[in-house]
Amino acid sequence: STVNLLHWSRSVxxxxxxxxxxxxTSIGFDLSVYECFVTLSQGGTLYLVEDALALAHTPLDVSLINTVPSAMAALLDQQAVPASARVINLAGERLPASLIGRVFSSSGAEKICNLYAPSETTTYSTWTCMARGEAVVETIGRPIANTRVYVLDGHGEPVPFGAVGELYIGGAGVARGYLKRAEL
Structure with missing residues (x-):
């Protein structure tokens, strides 16, 4: 599943x-898989810090910041998003349109990506990216490569577009051990 994540990332x-x-990100949190292995698998450079808020007192020449929306809001409050950061990946919390607008108005970011997944998948299951100047949409996006998502009702049947249901994820990113074990 990690190889699938790396392959998808390289394609987008x-x-x-x-x-x-x-x-x-702490190595115990799944976002760290993306931060570490995407860059190293392509020969890039990692800038290791205690947490994203370290940018407030340690400016770094990073091209991509991968963090949670609340940390990004704090970095914006402290005017600590490096000018070199062209891509901001946000995950782990709801991403409001107001924060997307703040990032674009207060940084040099050219692209903001909203990435979503529960812990049962390897780091990310769905994604959407918005470029500077494009319309802002609050959505978790579409599945990453080799992943499928379904919105189903309480009987496991697909719901109509726009209806409320439960998100089911299948494919290369789902951790082993869940098949035919509904209680998990």
């Missing part, structure tokens, strides 16, 4: 975007 992010990654 330019090498220049992932070449200088801020590595700010």
């Amino acid at each position: 992010f330019a090498e220049s975007e992932t070449s200088r990654m801020l590595f700010s």
Whole structure:
């Protein structure tokens, strides 16, 4: 599943975007898989810091910041998003349109990506990217490569577009051990 994540990332992010990654996530949190291995698998540079908020007192020449929306809001409050950061990946929390607008108005970011996944998948299951100047949409996006997502009702049947249901994820990113074990 990690190889699938790396393959997908290489197909949607330019090498220049992932070449200088801020590595700010605890190794125990799944976002760290993306931060570490995407960059290293392409020969890039990792900038290791205690957490993303370290940018407030340690400016770094990073091309991509991968963090949670609340940390990004704090970095914006402190005017600590490096000018070199061209891509901002946000995950782990709801991403409001107001924060997307703040990032574009207060940084040099050219692209903001909303990445989503529960812990049962390897780092990310769905994604959407918005470029500077494009319309802002609050969505978790579409599945990454070799992944499928379904919105199903309480009986496991697909719901109509726009209806409320439960998100089911299948494919290369799902951890082993869940098949035919509904209680998990």
